[in-house]
Amino acid sequence: MQIANPQRRRFLQASAALGGGFLLSLYLPPWRQANAAETDDMAHLSAHIRIHSSGMIEIMSVIPEIGQSIKTSLTMVIADELDADWANVIVETAPLDSATYGRQSAGGSRSIPSHFDQHRRIGAAAKQMLIAAAAQQWQVPASECRASNSRVLHQASGRSKTYGELAAAAAKLDAPTLDKVTLKKPSEFTLIGKFTTGVDNDAIVTGQPLFGIDVDLPDMLYAVFHKCQVFGGKVRRSNVAQIAKLPGVRHAFVVDGVDDFQGISSGIAIVADSWWQAEKARRQLEVEWDEGWAKQQNSPSFDQQAEQLWQQPPAATLSREGDVTQGFSECSKVIEAEYRYPFIAHGQLEPNNCTAVWQQHKLTMWVPSQAPDRGRRQVADALNINEDDITVHVTRMGGGFGRRLFNDYMVEAAWIAKQAQAPVKLLWNRQDDFQHDYYRPGGYHKFKAGLDANGQLHAFSDHFVSFGHNGRPLLAASMHASEFPIGFVPHLQYGSSLIAAQIPTGWLRAPTSNAMGFVFQCMLDEVAHAAGQDPLAFQLALLRRSDAKPANGFAPQRMAAVLERVGQLSGWGKTLPKGQGKGIACYYSHAGYFAEVVHASVDAKGAISIEKVWAVGDVGQFIVNPSGAQHQVQGSILEGLSQALYQKVEIDGGAQVSNYHQHKLLTMDAVPPVEVEFLPSDNPTTGLGEPALPPVIPALCNALFVATGKRVRQLPIKPEMFA
Amino acid sequence: MKYPLKVNGQQLEADVDADTPLLWVLRDTLKLKGTKFGCGMAQCGACTVHLDGEPVRSCVTPISRVGDKAITTIEGIGTDAIGAKLQQAWKILDVPQCGYCQAGQIMQAVSLLRQFPKPTEQQIGDGMKRNFCRCAAYHRIKQAIQHAAEQEA
Numbered sequence: 001m002q003i004a005n006p007q008r009r010r011f012l013q014a015s016a017a018l019g020g021g022f023l024l025s026l027y028l029p030p031w032r033q034a035n036a037a038e039t040d041d042m043a044h045l046s047a048h049i050r051i052h053s054s055g056m057i058e059i060m061s062v063i064p065e066i067g068q069s070i071k072t073s074l075t076m077v078i079a080d081e082l083d084a085d086w087a088n089v090i091v092e093t094a095p096l097d098s099a100t101y102g103r104q105s106a107g108g109s110r111s112i113p114s115h116f117d118q119h120r121r122i123g124a125a126a127k128q129m130l131i132a133a134a135a136q137q138w139q140v141p142a143s144e145c146r147a148s149n150s151r152v153l154h155q156a157s158g159r160s161k162t163y164g165e166l167a168a169a170a171a172k173l174d175a176p177t178l179d180k181v182t183l184k185k186p187s188e189f190t191l192i193g194k195f196t197t198g199v200d201n202d203a204i205v206t207g208q209p210l211f212g213i214d215v216d217l218p219d220m221l222y223a224v225f226h227k228c229q230v231f232g233g234k235v236r237r238s239n240v241a242q243i244a245k246l247p248g249v250r251h252a253f254v255v256d257g258v259d260d261f262q263g264i265s266s267g268i269a270i271v272a273d274s275w276w277q278a279e280k281a282r283r284q285l286e287v288e289w290d291e292g293w294a295k296q297q298n299s300p301s302f303d304q305q306a307e308q309l310w311q312q313p314p315a316a317t318l319s320r321e322g323d324v325t326q327g328f329s330e331c332s333k334v335i336e337a338e339y340r341y342p343f344i345a346h347g348q349l350e351p352n353n354c355t356a357v358w359q360q361h362k363l364t365m366w367v368p369s370q371a372p373d374r375g376r377r378q379v380a381d382a383l384n385i386n387e388d389d390i391t392v393h394v395t396r397m398g399g400g401f402g403r404r405l406f407n408d409y410m411v412e413a414a415w416i417a418k419q420a421q422a423p424v425k426l427l428w429n430r431q432d433d434f435q436h437d438y439y440r441p442g443g444y445h446k447f448k449a450g451l452d453a454n455g456q457l458h459a460f461s462d463h464f465v466s467f468g469h470n471g472r473p474l475l476a477a478s479m480h481a482s483e484f485p486i487g488f489v490p491h492l493q494y495g496s497s498l499i500a501a502q503i504p505t506g507w508l509r510a511p512t513s514n515a516m517g518f519v520f521q522c523m524l525d526e527v528a529h530a531a532g533q534d535p536l537a538f539q540l541a542l543l544r545r546s547d548a549k550p551a552n553g554f555a556p557q558r559m560a561a562v563l564e565r566v567g568q569l570s571g572w573g574k575t576l577p578k579g580q581g582k583g584i585a586c587y588y589s590h591a592g593y594f595a596e597v598v599h600a601s602v603d604a605k606g607a608i609s610i611e612k613v614w615a616v617g618d619v620g621q622f623i624v625n626p627s628g629a630q631h632q633v634q635g636s637i638l639e640g641l642s643q644a645l646y647q648k649v650e651i652d653g654g655a656q657v658s659n660y661h662q663h664k665l666l667t668m669d670a671v672p673p674v675e676v677e678f679l680p681s682d683n684p685t686t687g688l689g690e691p692a693l694p695p696v697i698p699a700l701c702n703a704l705f706v707a708t709g710k711r712v713r714q715l716p717i718k719p720e721m722f723a
Numbered sequence: 724m725k726y727p728l729k730v731n732g733q734q735l736e737a738d739v740d741a742d743t744p745l746l747w748v749l750r751d752t753l754k755l756k757g758t759k760f761g762c763g764m765a766q767c768g769a770c771t772v773h774l775d776g777e778p779v780r781s782c783v784t785p786i787s788r789v790g791d792k793a794i795t796t797i798e799g800i801g802t803d804a805i806g807a808k809l810q811q812a813w814k815i816l817d818v819p820q821c822g823y824c825q826a827g828q829i830m831q832a833v834s835l836l837r838q839f840p841k842p843t844e845q846q847i848g849d850g851m852k853r854n855f856c857r858c859a860a861y862h863r864i865k866q867a868i869q870h871a872a873e874q875e876a
Binding site: 065066068200201280348351398399400401631638671673 | 739740742743744747751752754755756757758759760761762763764766767769796797798801810813814815817818819820821822823824825826829845847848849851852853854855856857858859860861862863864865
């Protein structure tokens, strides 16, 4: 994710709302100047806080809600500093207006780090203005007044006024400078750090419309869009003219498409009176496809190419420290291992959808998108219209996991609505979803590690074989040059080679880390065992090396702290019965430090049971909402276990997966207890959507090694290897 | 074709093709959006509704097979004592992450508690294993079922 300029300074602006209320918003001066003619309506729309004279307080949720609980967490932050009574807070979804709101995408565990401090300040500023308004009315110094539960109180005289009563007066005051407001001491927090339930829970448990798929407009038509199963395939011939005559079908047409996985694909759109009629008509489609280059690619050939590439030196060097050749020659023990992991899909439960209305060369859209700003740009590019002519409403979404950082379905809906000249809801079916994903790329790692005479890691190398197009790695298919243990080994070299492929790839929860955690933390566990050392003690010793040169903001003492704590919590080191084992792993991603232990057992037939998982994380100073935080960690861990145990997308031209039976999820009967603890540290508060996922996969594989003596070096785990 | 339907105690009518799944009749014809589409193949359980009190996967139930059975959806389950207890437990324990599967989870949990008023861990595991939660909010779902089971009706 890119933000144009995160340092662009915003100013607070107060204004009056209809009926004597108070609005507080941020603004960018140039944007305001360019829109000097904007009326109060615009300020009203883009306010962060609206306090009605009735006392009702509306707080805007600025980040798309995908299940990460941000709609609750970030508004809690404003409400806390505002000293609002949470019971009379109503949370609204902000319009897409990043000039006012800043970053409005959900990805990279970035929402808390990019908005936490600013949201505190907005809440504190509003409170300061309400206090100032009360002090003015009572003719007392503001310093004698304080705020609590949506009221300003003057203790000495026993007077108090509600925020609703003060709203109109506060709206006439000058807003303070954002970085000058006084923030609460953590001991004064009323909401931050408290288990707070989701603001949409009522609507969810009673089935009220909330999600993209629930959008309904008068005279709306329903669309399906049929694409080639081979990636990038194009329509050559079809019976689309007959399809157009089927019951309920209003339009059926071919879209030519472009050669870019981010643009509009080639396919056939069918628009009908109901989604079921469109879907049924689709079953009668007969299409001859031009399958193109991608037809020849397949998973077995990828495996063979990786083996061949491993016979040669890496095509590119990613990082180099010391001299590995010399380093290995100085080692008394060398360990080599090859690791493999597959392409996997997102499988978010709400299939992709988008509703669009084309009217007089303007578009209005309702979309479940994690990156709606970028989606709007893509639509503008594809349709050759101005972004200003596209109004986007972001809905709650049935899972994101990175899939909805890509807006292909938004572009398709816009295209179809323009052609149909009607309000259209495009809805994919599950097969579309699995076969037209932006997959987590597969990969291959050939490791070599050397120990010196003291059992210390002395040399380390990796030849990473990944996937590319025109000599460049596919999206999310590259590896960070700073991957641990760089800086903790005197001699190290990472290199990479690419297999040519034409596959849409992208970000899946903890992108790159979800695979790198597996391979690197399993390899280090192998090294620990080869050195005859306890894996926890080995990792701690590595992190505490006196000659270490940590890179990229990595703080080894924070990792050592979570490792030690998870060791204590899990009873690390106690002997277990035969067929059982505990494994440990840690990983630093998205500014978060996580260490996890898995206790697994394997029966005589090779069946794996996961008895328990312990997780300890350090994401800085505050846990904003313990409920959402625990959800994110437990969810990440169970997702990682699903990936490790079940998930794989076999490639043969396109993706050979049509539904969940081929890309399974952990289910209720197999869910282990997951104990979560946070170690607060004196560091900035960072996000929790992703960093808990990477360690659980290697922790499981390392546990299975202890239980069986067999190493898992390929995902998903094949239970038959233990039989 | 016209189908008279009894939905959440109300008499309604839908004019649709005989093979239209109940899911799409509920969502697109009757505008009851609470029942969700996930897999279309009775794998994920997001579309679970009750027919005469029995849980069915509405995505594979053609409207022609509904007959005169009473349909209950998430929008109507709150009038049932067990349904209301579960909805309350879901809110208090903050079960939803994205929330998309939760209508199906609650509908399934109602039938679980009807069969086993005080379910064991294993009964919860077996009874709920055909309802996927992609966010994996399983710990809270289990806790909420146990919590609801402890409440007086």
